[in-house]
Amino acid sequence: MRQLMxxxxxxxxxxxxxxxPNVTRxxxxxxxxxxxxxxxxxxxxxxxxxxxxxEYRLMTNADMNEYNMNVRMHVIDDKVVAAAxxxx
Numbered sequence: 001m002r003q004l005m006x007x008x009x010x011x012x013x014x015x016x017x018x019x020x021p022n023v024t025r026x027x028x029x030x031x032x033x034x035x036x037x038x039x040x041x042x043x044x045x046x047x048x049x050x051x052x053x054x055e056y057r058l059m060t061n062a063d064m065n066e067y068n069m070n071v072r073m074h075v076i077d078d079k080v081v082a083a084a085x086x087x088x
Contacts, residue, residue, distance in 0.1 A: 004050045013053045021075035025049055028056040034070040036060070041069045042087045055081055 014021065023031070033043050044061040055075055061068040072081040 003032060010053050017038045019076060022026055023056070023073065023075050025051065025056070028058060028073050030044065031073060035071060035080055035083060036069050
């Protein structure tokens with residue numbers, strides 16, 4: 001239920017801002033994977049994806065056993081807002 005409400009709030013906020021996302025959840029995962037490969041970062045499952053009004057937040061290795069990659073990506077285009085690699 002909470003996820004449904006968050007989705008409705010995101011949709012409402014986007015409607016108010018008159019913005020239509022061009023990047024899907026799958027696109028965001030693919031772009032983040034390519035970005036990490038370009039930086040030399042390994043891609044490790046499980047992947048956590050959170051959709052916000054203006055960006056996607058992706059985190060690899062969501063169970064946090066060894067290392068993880070964090071990427072924030074804009075929903076309108078595939079621009080990376082921030083990225084980091086954390087070694088444990």
